[in-house]
Amino acid sequence: MNNVLIPSPLRSYTGNRLQVAAVGATVAEILGDLDRRYPGIRFRMIDEQDAIRPHIKIFVNREQVRRLDAPVAGTDEVIIITAISGG
Amino acid sequence: MATKRSAPAPATLVLIGTRKGLFLLAGDTGRKAWRLSPPNFLGHIVQHAVLDPRDRRTLLVAARAGHLGPTVFRSTDRGRTWKEASRPPAFPKAPAGETGLVVAHVFWLTPGHAAEPGVWYAGTSPQGLFRSADGGETWHGIDGFNANPMRTAWVGGLQEAPPDGATLHSINVDPRDPQHLYIGMSAGGVFESTDGGTRWQPVNKGIAADFLPDPDAAYGHDVHCLRISPVDPDVLYHQNHCGIYRMKRPGDRWTRIGEKMPKSVGDIGFPMVLHPRDPQTAWVFPMDGTTVWPRTSPGGKPAVYGTRNGGASWQKLAQGLPAKDAWWTVKRQAMCADARDPVGLYFGTTSGEVWASTDEGKRWRCIARHLPHIYSVEAADA
Numbered sequence: 001m002n003n004v005l006i007p008s009p010l011r012s013y014t015g016n017r018l019q020v021a022a023v024g025a026t027v028a029e030i031l032g033d034l035d036r037r038y039p040g041i042r043f044r045m046i047d048e049q050d051a052i053r054p055h056i057k058i059f060v061n062r063e064q065v066r067r068l069d070a071p072v073a074g075t076d077e078v079i080i081i082t083a084i085s086g087g
Numbered sequence: 088m089a090t091k092r093s094a095p096a097p098a099t100l101v102l103i104g105t106r107k108g109l110f111l112l113a114g115d116t117g118r119k120a121w122r123l124s125p126p127n128f129l130g131h132i133v134q135h136a137v138l139d140p141r142d143r144r145t146l147l148v149a150a151r152a153g154h155l156g157p158t159v160f161r162s163t164d165r166g167r168t169w170k171e172a173s174r175p176p177a178f179p180k181a182p183a184g185e186t187g188l189v190v191a192h193v194f195w196l197t198p199g200h201a202a203e204p205g206v207w208y209a210g211t212s213p214q215g216l217f218r219s220a221d222g223g224e225t226w227h228g229i230d231g232f233n234a235n236p237m238r239t240a241w242v243g244g245l246q247e248a249p250p251d252g253a254t255l256h257s258i259n260v261d262p263r264d265p266q267h268l269y270i271g272m273s274a275g276g277v278f279e280s281t282d283g284g285t286r287w288q289p290v291n292k293g294i295a296a297d298f299l300p301d302p303d304a305a306y307g308h309d310v311h312c313l314r315i316s317p318v319d320p321d322v323l324y325h326q327n328h329c330g331i332y333r334m335k336r337p338g339d340r341w342t343r344i345g346e347k348m349p350k351s352v353g354d355i356g357f358p359m360v361l362h363p364r365d366p367q368t369a370w371v372f373p374m375d376g377t378t379v380w381p382r383t384s385p386g387g388k389p390a391v392y393g394t395r396n397g398g399a400s401w402q403k404l405a406q407g408l409p410a411k412d413a414w415w416t417v418k419r420q421a422m423c424a425d426a427r428d429p430v431g432l433y434f435g436t437t438s439g440e441v442w443a444s445t446d447e448g449k450r451w452r453c454i455a456r457h458l459p460h461i462y463s464v465e466a467a468d469a
Contacts, residue, residue, distance in 0.1 A: 010155070040171045040175075043158070044152075047156060047190075048189060049180060049187040049189055053156055055153070056155075082154040
């Protein structure tokens with residue numbers, strides 16, 4: 001079970017919870033499990049070609065990952081951040 | 088300003104999609120008093136919001152936030168509660184090693200035919216056509232367009248895309264035949280299908296395309312807004328990047344009716360609005376398409392222009408609108424008519440004002456202001 005930090009623009013999916021749990025050995029599996037628990041959340045972050053959307057950043061612990069097949073260990077924390085820019 | 092907190096039971100509901108969310112403007116039976124809702128989806132870019140005329144309860148909203156992917160929100164109680172589509176419009180995943188299309192935003196929503204309850208169509212940026220058969224809960228691409236081997240040739244590439252992205256819009260369903268569809272694209276032009284979207288034919292003869300080397304190009308035109316007459320679906324009007332046009336089917340050549348507009352105003356604009364019962368009557372909202380295309384009201388003097396004779400002549404309809412120093416304009420989804428008699432007209436401005444006329448354009452008054460940049464305005468019988 002991994003701890004996942006949800007940014008404020010996506011907390012409407014998690015009942016306004018900052019920290020949620022998800023299971024998976026890769027970022028893709030974590031996001032898939034997250035979407036099962038909170039339907040619709042994945043597509044707001046990941047496009048239909050499985051690319052991370054431009055203003056979304058995903059970190060495993062403190063390291064940014066750019067591919068969904070990046071591995072996630074059992075105790076790793078997954079942090080999702082949305083860039084806040086524009087007017 | 089007639090907006091107030093307590094109005095009688097609404098008779099007309101105006102749906103306002105803005106750069107910062109959705110607002111509902113409820114009017115009384117006389118269309119005199121208006122009550123503005125708090126924002127829905129505050130912070131989301133709402134390109135279009137449409138109430139289903141078949142049940143008057145289902146409301147679909149095309150939305151995205153600046154940093155999140157596009158989606159469709161649904162209400163089955165006219166905006167009191169909302170759910171997100173479980174399968175929003177999305178292109179298929181490309182095979183490994185190939186580049187696939189990505190929906191940047193859902194741009195346009197059209198309810199399906201009266202005989203097909205629950206059917207909706209959506210147009211996206213980049214140009215994609217999607218269909219839902221369950222009231223907007225799940226969306227599937229129409230392969231006859233999205234996967235058509237000619238699609239890339241029809242729509243061009245990034246070079247041809249407008250500044251806010253290339254779009255498929257103006258989805259019109261023939262009220263006589265659910266299989267008969269028209270679409271408009273920026274860029275791409277007008278296309279028609281008579282088999283529900285499996286096959287498509289360009290319908291662009293007679294349309295100017297100042298940006299194409301071939302004066303008789305079959306496709307690649309820049310349609311801003313296309314409408315078919317609800318009372319005579321063989322009559323089509325459209326506002327193009329290069330003029331205002333009308334066509335009567337089975338003819339296949341457009342006539343540039345905008346040439347009868349005053350030369351000082353021109354015939355460039357975004358919206359096209361048709362009378363619900365008179366195929367000879369239409370309204371446009373001209374903008375400045377000269378030099379570098381300011382896309383503001385010409386000379387800072389906003390005006391609606393209307394025709395009662397199929398475009399043979401046009402009348403300026405600006406009573407009540409600012410006489411000068413008003414540099415806003417009206418986007419392609421941001422002007423509409425209701426079905427009342429006399430017809431009510433509504434438009435929303437890039438400066439966040441909603442203007443209404445209850446006498447088919449003769450007199451105008453502002454019914455909401457201080458809203459964000461308005462992308463869409465739809466009026467519905469409530």
